[in-house]
Amino acid sequence: MDQLPKLREEIDQLDDQILELLNKRAKVAMEIGHLKKVLRKPFYVPSRERAIFERLRKENPGPFPSDAIETVFREIISASLSLEYPMKVVYLGPKATFTHVAALQKFGKLAQLAACKSIAAVFDEVASGRALYGVVPVENSNEGAVTHTLDMFLESDLKIIEEHYLEISHDLLVREGELNDIRRIYSHPQALDQCRRWLEDHLPHAQQVVVTSTARAAQIVADEPHSAAIASRHAANLYKLRVLESNIQDNHENYTRFLVIGREMLERSGHDRTALLFAFKDRPGVLGEMLEPFKKHGLNLMKIESRPVKKKAWEYVFFLDIAGHIEDPELTAAVKELEEYATLLKVLGSFRRNR
Numbered sequence: 001m002d003q004l005p006k007l008r009e010e011i012d013q014l015d016d017q018i019l020e021l022l023n024k025r026a027k028v029a030m031e032i033g034h035l036k037k038v039l040r041k042p043f044y045v046p047s048r049e050r051a052i053f054e055r056l057r058k059e060n061p062g063p064f065p066s067d068a069i070e071t072v073f074r075e076i077i078s079a080s081l082s083l084e085y086p087m088k089v090v091y092l093g094p095k096a097t098f099t100h101v102a103a104l105q106k107f108g109k110l111a112q113l114a115a116c117k118s119i120a121a122v123f124d125e126v127a128s129g130r131a132l133y134g135v136v137p138v139e140n141s142n143e144g145a146v147t148h149t150l151d152m153f154l155e156s157d158l159k160i161i162e163e164h165y166l167e168i169s170h171d172l173l174v175r176e177g178e179l180n181d182i183r184r185i186y187s188h189p190q191a192l193d194q195c196r197r198w199l200e201d202h203l204p205h206a207q208q209v210v211v212t213s214t215a216r217a218a219q220i221v222a223d224e225p226h227s228a229a230i231a232s233r234h235a236a237n238l239y240k241l242r243v244l245e246s247n248i249q250d251n252h253e254n255y256t257r258f259l260v261i262g263r264e265m266l267e268r269s270g271h272d273r274t275a276l277l278f279a280f281k282d283r284p285g286v287l288g289e290m291l292e293p294f295k296k297h298g299l300n301l302m303k304i305e306s307r308p309v310k311k312k313a314w315e316y317v318f319f320l321d322i323a324g325h326i327e328d329p330e331l332t333a334a335v336k337e338l339e340e341y342a343t344l345l346k347v348l349g350s351f352r353r354n355r
């Protein structure tokens with residue numbers, strides 16, 4: 001029993017040391033910030049952050065859980081960054097959507113996060129310089145591409161500076177009561193669709209109501225008895241709801257890939273992915289020819305997606321992801337060759353691969 005005060009005293013002393021070290025670290029980060037201002041280098045360097053997380057995880061002797069390292073250091077780095085530069089980051093809102101969760105995981109609680117009403121508004125805020133970075137969804141492992149985001153790259157000159165994967169867990173949130181009290185279920189159409197089988201089995205008589213986001217569903221349910229929302233755990237916290245059931249999606253392999261967009265291209269990290277878009281004049285076999293330079297230069301095509309060019313019926317633009325950085329000589333050469341045939345070619349960014 002009398003050991004407890006002694007052990008707590010020990011913890012207090014260790015906390016003092018941690019605090020002292022955190023302040024020492026913050027001072028070094030501020031120095032880096034000054035240097036970056038002079039050298040006109042970007043303040044936010046995701047590849048450096050990833051390298052820090054990976055090194056610490058590898059060197060952790062335990063028993064501090066390795067899985068907690070990124071969470072703890074995420075906030076330490078986010079706090080350091082806020083001292084280097086007060087960074088405004090916009091995301092596709094409203095608050096408590098999965099995009100908000102992704103933005104928090106990427107930038108931490110100390111970044112000034114602001115919600116935008118549409119993907120176009122996120123692009124606008126970053127392009128105008130009112131925000132430094134933006135976070136938008138680009139692809140879901142079950143639903144495919146978020147076409148609004150792809151279409152924005154046609155008009156915009158913004159660059160992709162990072163990708164982030166988030167495992168999507170749909171939870172059933174209520175204000176009060178149990179399953180058999182629920183008469184109405186609110187959610188975004190994609191979330192309702194992804195939980196279809198579970199809803200048929202457990203709530204076959206409840207009315208399904210489509211709203212603009214999972215977060216909006218949680219907000220409605222906070223004021224409405226006998227109703228439930230399908231939304232994130234994060235939304236449950238924000239709107240003080242109870243998680244009645246978690247992970248109710250039919251397919252448990254459910255991930256969304258998000259992009260961080262900014263105004264500058266990033267330097268090579270050594271493990272990069274380059275995204276570009278191109279269009280060409282249609283004739284038989286031309287798509288195969290367009291891809292030939294990548295094969296010739298031994299490059300790995302990771303993904304191809306097509307979208308209609310809206311101004312002209314039956315014309316398409318292709319989005320291509322290739323392993324490597326645009327400054328890698330093989331990739332530079334392949335893109336140069338592609339440029340000769342293309343009617344439109346745009347490099348959307350080279351960024352560190354997170355998979």
Ligand SMILES: O=C(O)C(=O)C[C@]1(C(=O)O)C=C[C@@H](O)C=C1
Pocket residue numbers: 029032033043044045046048049052076077078080081084
């Ligand atoms: O190393 C840098 O470039 C820093 O600015 C320091 C630091 C950090 O706190 O470790 C902060 C922000 C960057 O995104 C990466 C790392």
